[in-house]
Amino acid sequence: MSVIERMLGRPDGPGDDNNGSLTIAPMRKRDLRQGILDTEAHAYPTPWSPGVFxxxxxxxxGGSRYYLTARRSSGTASGSRRSSKGRIVGHAGLWFTLDEAHVTNVAVHPDARRTGVATALxxxxxxxxxxxxxxxxxxxxxxxxxxxxxxxxxF
Ligand SMILES: CC(C)(COP(=O)(O)OP(=O)(O)OC[C@H]1O[C@@H](n2cnc3c(N)ncnc32)[C@H](O)[C@@H]1OP(=O)(O)O)[C@@H](O)C(=O)NCCC(=O)NCCS
Known part of the structure; x- marks a missing residue:
């Protein structure tokens, strides 16, 4: 059984873990400067520019792309907008062509790696x-x- 079959069926979903709550949501342009560009710069020798994103x-x-942002909240939110929504720790995307899905990007901030963020994305x-x-x-x-x-x- 693949990790997809195992994890898609689990009751708590892929976003719950022991490192704080992980939220996966559609990427918005304002996410770029709130963490995505920083993660991207750490992840690739030739990172995507803001214009590419x-x-x-x-x-x-139009349906040909699909982009997600992962945020982790520590559970100790002080009430500020940033802490209650969590910090952006990763991003990923797909390009759809005919009936194929091509993974265009998967990146996780170095200090959030090996905690399941890329797997959830x-x-x-x-x-x-x-x-x-x-x-x-x-x-x-x-x-x-x-x-x-x-x-x-x-996978
Ligand atoms: C590759 C990358 C996305 C992984 O993100 P991540 O959130 O750390 O991955 P996960 O925590 O979900 O890891 C899941 C599993 O993948 C494997 N894995 C992930 N990173 C690994 C590493 N550096 N070395 C060996 N195995 C690794 C392990 O099997 C891991 O499970 P484990 O931690 O229980 O051993 C991240 O290292 C990254 O952003 N790298 C730079 C960008 C990049 O190369 N992107 C891929 C497109 S080419």
């Missing part, structure tokens, strides 16, 4: 691909990205 988000409404992408009845799920990974290869192998 904005162009991708612009295509969501990938599961949410998989749910959307299944909902749209995609028959294929593709991605590209750098040969040097051992962590990403291991993550993808789980």
């Amino acid at each position: 904005q162009s991708e988000i612009d295509q969501v409404a 990938m599961l949410a992408l998989a749910e959307e691909a299944i909902r749209r009845e995609c028959t294929a799920w593709t991605l590209e990974v750098r040969v040097s990205s051992d962590g990403a290869q291991e993550l993808y192998r789980n």
Whole structure:
């Protein structure tokens, strides 16, 4: 049984964990400066520019793209807007072509890695691909990205 089959069926969903509550929600342009660009700069040798993200988000409404932001709330929110909504710790996206879903980006901030954020994002992408009845799920990974290869192998 794949991780998708195992985790999509679990009652508490992929967003609950032991490291604070993880929330996955559609990416908004204002998320870019609130954490996404910082994570992106840490994640890739050639990070996407704000313009690339904005162009991708612009295509969501037409149905050819799907982008998500992961936020983690520590559970010790002081009442401020930022702390109650949580801190942005990762992002991911899909590009739909015909009946295929292609993973365009998965990145997690270095200080939030190995806590299940990418797994939760990938599961949410998989749910959307299944909902749209995609028959294929593709991605590209750098040969040097051992962590990403291991993550993808789980799927
Ligand atoms: C790859 C990346 C997205 C993983 O994010 P993450 O939130 O740390 O991943 P998860 O915590 O969900 O990891 C799930 C599993 O993937 C595997 N994995 C993730 N990172 C790994 C690493 N650095 N080394 C080995 N295995 C790793 C493990 O099996 C892990 O399970 P475990 O922690 O119980 O052992 C993150 O390291 C990152 O942003 N890297 C830079 C950007 C990148 O390479 N993106 C991929 C597109 S090419």
